[in-house]
Amino acid sequence: MSKILVAQTVVKRFGGLMAVKDLELEIEDKSIFSVIGPNGAGKTTFFNCVTGFYKPDGGDILFQGQSIAGKSPDQITKLGIARTYQNIRLFANMTALENVLVGQHIHLSAGLVGSILHTKAMRAEEAAAVAEAKRLLQFVALTGKGDFLSKNLPYGDQRRLEIARALATKPKLLLLDEPTAGMNPREAEDMKGFIRRLRDELQITILLIEHHMRVVMGISERIAVLDYGEKIAEGNPAEIQNNPRVIEAYLGRGGAAEDHRTAGSIPATAAS
Amino acid sequence: MKTQPATVFQTSMRFGLIGGGAAVLFSLVGMVEVFGQRTIIGGVVSMGQAFVAIAMLLSAYAAARQLSSVSSSAMLTAGGLTGVTVGALLAALVLLGTSINIRDVFVSASPPLFELLSFGQSPVPGMLLLLVAGMTMGLAAAALLFLSPAMRSTAISVLLAVGVVGLLADLLRIIISQWAYVAPLVEWVFSGKGLSVPGALAIAAVVIGLDVLANRRRNKAHNLAALPATALQKRMRTGALMALLLVLPLLLGTYVSEVLDQVGLYVLMGLGLNVVVGFAGLLDLGYVGFFAIGAYVMGMLTSPELGLASLSWWSALPIAVGVTVLAGMLLGVPVLNMRGDYLAIVTLGFGEIIRLLALSDALRPWTGGSQGIQLIAKPVVGTVVLDDQLKLYYLILAGCLLAGFISSRLRDSRLGRAWMAMREDEDVAQAIGINLVATKLLAFSVGAAFGGLSGAIFAAKLGAIYPNSFGLLISINVLALLIIGGMGSIRGVIVGALVLVGLPELLREFAEFRLLVYGALLVMMMLYRPQGLWPEEARKLEAHGDGDNSNGDQTAAIPA
Numbered sequence: 001m002s003k004i005l006v007a008q009t010v011v012k013r014f015g016g017l018m019a020v021k022d023l024e025l026e027i028e029d030k031s032i033f034s035v036i037g038p039n040g041a042g043k044t045t046f047f048n049c050v051t052g053f054y055k056p057d058g059g060d061i062l063f064q065g066q067s068i069a070g071k072s073p074d075q076i077t078k079l080g081i082a083r084t085y086q087n088i089r090l091f092a093n094m095t096a097l098e099n100v101l102v103g104q105h106i107h108l109s110a111g112l113v114g115s116i117l118h119t120k121a122m123r124a125e126e127a128a129a130v131a132e133a134k135r136l137l138q139f140v141a142l143t144g145k146g147d148f149l150s151k152n153l154p155y156g157d158q159r160r161l162e163i164a165r166a167l168a169t170k171p172k173l174l175l176l177d178e179p180t181a182g183m184n185p186r187e188a189e190d191m192k193g194f195i196r197r198l199r200d201e202l203q204i205t206i207l208l209i210e211h212h213m214r215v216v217m218g219i220s221e222r223i224a225v226l227d228y229g230e231k232i233a234e235g236n237p238a239e240i241q242n243n244p245r246v247i248e249a250y251l252g253r254g255g256a257a258e259d260h261r262t263a264g265s266i267p268a269t270a271a272s
Numbered sequence: 273m274k275t276q277p278a279t280v281f282q283t284s285m286r287f288g289l290i291g292g293g294a295a296v297l298f299s300l301v302g303m304v305e306v307f308g309q310r311t312i313i314g315g316v317v318s319m320g321q322a323f324v325a326i327a328m329l330l331s332a333y334a335a336a337r338q339l340s341s342v343s344s345s346a347m348l349t350a351g352g353l354t355g356v357t358v359g360a361l362l363a364a365l366v367l368l369g370t371s372i373n374i375r376d377v378f379v380s381a382s383p384p385l386f387e388l389l390s391f392g393q394s395p396v397p398g399m400l401l402l403l404v405a406g407m408t409m410g411l412a413a414a415a416l417l418f419l420s421p422a423m424r425s426t427a428i429s430v431l432l433a434v435g436v437v438g439l440l441a442d443l444l445r446i447i448i449s450q451w452a453y454v455a456p457l458v459e460w461v462f463s464g465k466g467l468s469v470p471g472a473l474a475i476a477a478v479v480i481g482l483d484v485l486a487n488r489r490r491n492k493a494h495n496l497a498a499l500p501a502t503a504l505q506k507r508m509r510t511g512a513l514m515a516l517l518l519v520l521p522l523l524l525g526t527y528v529s530e531v532l533d534q535v536g537l538y539v540l541m542g543l544g545l546n547v548v549v550g551f552a553g554l555l556d557l558g559y560v561g562f563f564a565i566g567a568y569v570m571g572m573l574t575s576p577e578l579g580l581a582s583l584s585w586w587s588a589l590p591i592a593v594g595v596t597v598l599a600g601m602l603l604g605v606p607v608l609n610m611r612g613d614y615l616a617i618v619t620l621g622f623g624e625i626i627r628l629l630a631l632s633d634a635l636r637p638w639t640g641g642s643q644g645i646q647l648i649a650k651p652v653v654g655t656v657v658l659d660d661q662l663k664l665y666y667l668i669l670a671g672c673l674l675a676g677f678i679s680s681r682l683r684d685s686r687l688g689r690a691w692m693a694m695r696e697d698e699d700v701a702q703a704i705g706i707n708l709v710a711t712k713l714l715a716f717s718v719g720a721a722f723g724g725l726s727g728a729i730f731a732a733k734l735g736a737i738y739p740n741s742f743g744l745l746i747s748i749n750v751l752a753l754l755i756i757g758g759m760g761s762i763r764g765v766i767v768g769a770l771v772l773v774g775l776p777e778l779l780r781e782f783a784e785f786r787l788l789v790y791g792a793l794l795v796m797m798m799l800y801r802p803q804g805l806w807p808e809e810a811r812k813l814e815a816h817g818d819g820d821n822s823n824g825d826q827t828a829a830i831p832a
Contacts, residue, residue: 051703077705091696094689101686102693106705108686112714115685116678122685129686169705 004029004064004173004205005050011058012045012229019045021229022059027173027222032199032206034216036240037226038249043209044086046226047175050207051083052076063173078106082171084162086178086209090150096161097146100133103168133168140164140194156187160194167198173205174198180212188212192219217241225249279342283335284350288357291331295324295358296365299389302380303785308388311466312438318466319439320388325409328358332410336417348414355410356403362389363399370395426483433479438467440778447525521665529661531777533733536668537726538773541750542757542765543675544722549751550760551688552715553695554607555616557747558623561603562596562720564742566727568630569595571645571737572638578645580638585651585732589725596724597717604716608709611698623747631739644738648731664733671729675722679762682718691715692760749773752790756797758804767806 005027012020020042027033035043048054050061052073061069068076091099108129114122137146140160145153150161159179166174179195180188192215198204210216216223217237225233225240227249233240240246298304308320317325335354336347366389368374369381390398391405416424437444445462449455461471521529541563548556573581573588583591603622607615630639639645651658651667658664682688690711693701702708731737749772757768772790776782782789797804 053699053703073699073703074705074707077703083703085700089697089700091693091700093696094692098689098692102689102701102706103704105686105690105693110686112682112687112718115687116681118681126685165704 002029003027003062005207006062007046007050007059008062009059010046010049010056010061010069012042012049012054013057018229020049020056023226023229023231025224025231025234027205027207030199030203030205031221032195032208032219034208034210034220034223035226036210036213036216036223041226042229043226044177045229047083047177047207047209050076050175051081074106077169077171080170080172081175082166082169082173083175084159084166084177084179086181088155088158088162090158090162090165092151093149095147096137096142096150096153096157097130097133099150099161099165100136100146100168101129103136103165104129104132106169136164136167137161139167155182159183159191163194163198167202167204171204173207175207175209177209178211179208180210180215183212185214188215191215195219280339280346280350281353283338284353284357287331287335287338287350288354289361291327291354292358292361294331295327296361298323298327299362299365299385300378300380301785301788302385303788305380305382305385305388306784308384309465310439311441311464312435313472314463314466314468316469317438318388321391322435324358324362324389325405328355328406328409329413331355331358332413333416336414340417344418347417348411351410351412351414352407353410355406355408355413357406358410359402359404359406362406363402366390366395366399366402422483422487426480429483430476430479434467434472434475437475438472441466443527443778447523447528450525451523517669518666521662526661528778529665531774533661533665533668534777535769535774536665536672537730537733538750538753538769539672539766540668540675540726540729541723541746542753542769543672543679543762544719544726545750546719546754546760546762546765547679547682547691547722548715548719550754551683551695552691552712554712554715555612556619556716556719557616557744557751558603558619558621558626559719559723559750560742560744560746561623561626562600562723563727563730563746564623564626564630565596565599565720566592566724567731567737567742568639568645568727569724570728570731571640571648574649575645575647577647578638578640582649585649585728588649589728592728593721593724596720596727600716600720601713603720604713608712620744620747623744627739627742630742639739642739644736645731646736648735648737650732650735658732664729668729671725675725676762678718683762687711687714752794754804755794756805758807761804761806761808764804764806764808768804771805 003026005025007023007025010020010023011018023042023046025033025035035046037043045054049056049069052068052071052075055070059069060067063076063079063081066079068079068081071079091102094102108125110122110125134143134146137143140163142153142157142161142164145157150158153161163174163176163179176195180191183191195206195208195215196219199206208216208220217240220237222234222236223240224231225243225246232245232249233243235243295304304320304323306320307323308318310319311317312319312322332351332354336351339346339350365381366386369386374381386395386398389402391401392398393401416427419427441462442465445458449458460468461474462468463471467475521532524532541559544562545556545559548554548559569592570585570588572578573583573591574585576582581588603619607618610618629635631642632639633641635641636643656663658667690701690706693704693706694708694711698708701711730741734741753768753772754765755768756771757764757766776786776789
């Protein structure tokens with residue numbers, strides 16, 4: 001199987017802080033790959049490097065063999081990478097349907113003149129885009145909620161709408177940043193099934209940041225563990241669960257309570 | 273209940289002091305006196321008195337409404353007490369002003385003001401009258417709350433209608449006397465500078481009649497289950513509106529046409545700035561720059577005075593708009609990476625730079641310096657020269673319709689959605705694949721084009737332009753009318769322009785207090801109606817879309 005995303009000694013510094021340090025990752029095409037680690041381990045920073053929000057200070061990131069380090073976010077999206085955000089970032093004052101329509105931006109071609117004149121081609125494209133947006137809303141179980149302003153949707157709906165918006169860009173690789181944050185175990189379980197469907201039905205490679213260990217262990221084929229910006233372990237779920245360095249990173253040396261980094265993020269279900 | 277009297281008292285005091293403070297302020301800045309010269313009902317109520325009455329009514333109404341859950345006696349007490357408090361504050365002002373001279377500080381605290389406030393009586397009975405008036409107004413306001421909602425809205429409509437007609441009396445008088453059949457009514461309805469008593473009563477009767485009819489129709493429609501307007505109904509409504517817009521200046525005469533022209537130029541600018549600020553969220557405080565460029569290019573190309581070129585208005589128009597668009601892009605490039613406050617400051621500078629360039633001696637051969645440019649060509653259609661307010665009205669109307677059409681088409685397109693996405697969250701918009709450079713530059717260009725068009729018409733309308741006509745205040749006016757009308761709302765632009773440009777023109781006395789009124793209006797809008805007077809409703813794309821037959825293979829919904 002081919003590698004869809006390869007990170008080669010990626011470095012990202014913020015002043016004196018090494019947020020990501022010589023990170024090496026290889027992600028199989030059409031796999032579900034999770035990145036875990038304590039708060040501040042550099043997971044979201046890595047996501048931001050992949051999606052072009054940050055330019056890595058060193059190393060390279062290859063997407064389907066092509067270097068994307070330093071490209072702008074819109075260029076990277078056009079190549080086929082989409083993402084969601086840890087704290088939901090929808091276009092709050094636009095309707096759910098409009099959010100998904102904006103997601104299709106790169107696949108539509110109407111320009112200034114066509115839009116003003118309402119050319120036949122433009123009208124056909126627009127109708128197809130609306131139909132596609134409705135289909136995506138249906139896929140994420142938001143049928144009939146297209147006319148709601150996205151800020152008025154309940155939390156779980158907003159999470160799924162954000163995924164629908166990302167899917168509208170027709171990505172090959174989807175980065176999900178804590179998709180189950182703030183969800184109860186039942187909702188998280190539903191989300192787990194949904195993520196698996198994204199891969200199985202839409203053939204999208206999933207790169208996941210997640211704290212819910214039940215979700216991570218349940219759906220990932222491979223897991224990488226970051227701590228202080230460095231990869232300390234990689235393997236399948238069983239290997240990760242028994243890796244002493246991982247347990248140490250999460251629980252501190254000998255489970256000492258003074259390790260403040262893990263406060264609030266100790267995964268209760270880590271060692272099932 | 274023991275706490276109740278205190279609550280009533282506190283509420284009345286709070287609203288009374290606010291209302292009274294406002295009334296005293298309006299008196300001291302001279303508004304009451306200036307408006308005292310305008311009568312609403314001849315010999316009965318002047319606008320100045322109406323101001324004071326409005327302060328009493330509004331504060332008492334607010335106080336009484338606050339207590340509507342307590343008891344009706346509490347409401348009446350609070351209403352009366354609030355009104356008396358407002359009256360007492362004004363009485364105190366009269367006492368202060370008539371006993372010592374405060375004119376050194378408050379220029380407007382003049383004897384005519386105090387005479388007006390004390391109803392033409394000597395101070396002591398005048399002060400008593402103020403208290404009584406406060407009490408009466410307060411009780412009346414509280415009593416309004418006991419009426420049924422329909423009756424209350426009728427009562428408020430009557431007050432508003434009489435007020436507005438009275439205010440615009442001298443203007444309406446001129447307009448109506450042009451209409452052959454109703455002209456004889458003029459002498460009966462109006463007296464002096466305001467309405468006559470029978471005139472006011474007649475207007476009240478007409479408003480009540482219309483209200484009753486409207487209510488009856490509404491009830492009927494309610495029974496039939498309100499259906500959405502059909503395409504035919506919509507088309508008929510649009511047709512009627514168009515017909516009205518076409519005959520409006522003919523009905524209203526020269527002066528109102530002039531006002532409509534100015535409103536129209538501001539609508540054009542408002543539509544342009546609405547694209548930049550309302551749609552794309554790029555706060556531009558130098559919008560007047562585009563207006564100026566449009567006007568100056570038109571002047572340079574058509575005025576024989578400068579000897580640069582003497583094109584006709586129509587052949588210069590595309591060049592003027594084109595240059596403005598270019599300027600929009602040139603402004604856009606350096607500010608691409610700026611956001612919010614920084615963008616506002618830079619664009620503010622841009623507007624000033626354009627004005628200073630027009631004023632500069634170095635560019636005098638092209639811009640005429642402080643002398644400006646005269647003899648600017650008038651547009652010619654066929655053999656008709658558009659040289660008066662009435663003919664220019666149609667040109668401006670055409671411009672506004674075109675700009676409104678383009679705005680609405682763009683709003684509902686891929687580009688409009690990209691603008692709005694950028695307004696909501698620039699980073700995410702970029703991450704979804706939107707090219708920020710192109711999208712921002714397009715917003716600046718379209719906005720600039722409308723401003724340039726407005727400027728080109730403005731230049732032709734006046735026939736002469738001077739750097740001073742393009743000050744910062746125009747940018748602020750345009751931005752303010754967007755806020756008043758509703759950011760991003762096309763119809764809001766029209767309402768905003770009518771309120772901020774049309775009303776002050778019709779009420780000349782306002783001009784002096786324009787900025788004070790702006791400030792108060794903007795603060796009130798932010799507090800009570802941040803979405804604007806007439807915001808765009810959320811569009812319903814899903815409700816009337818047709819393509820819902822595409823259930824492909826991915827239909828199973830995940831359980832929510």
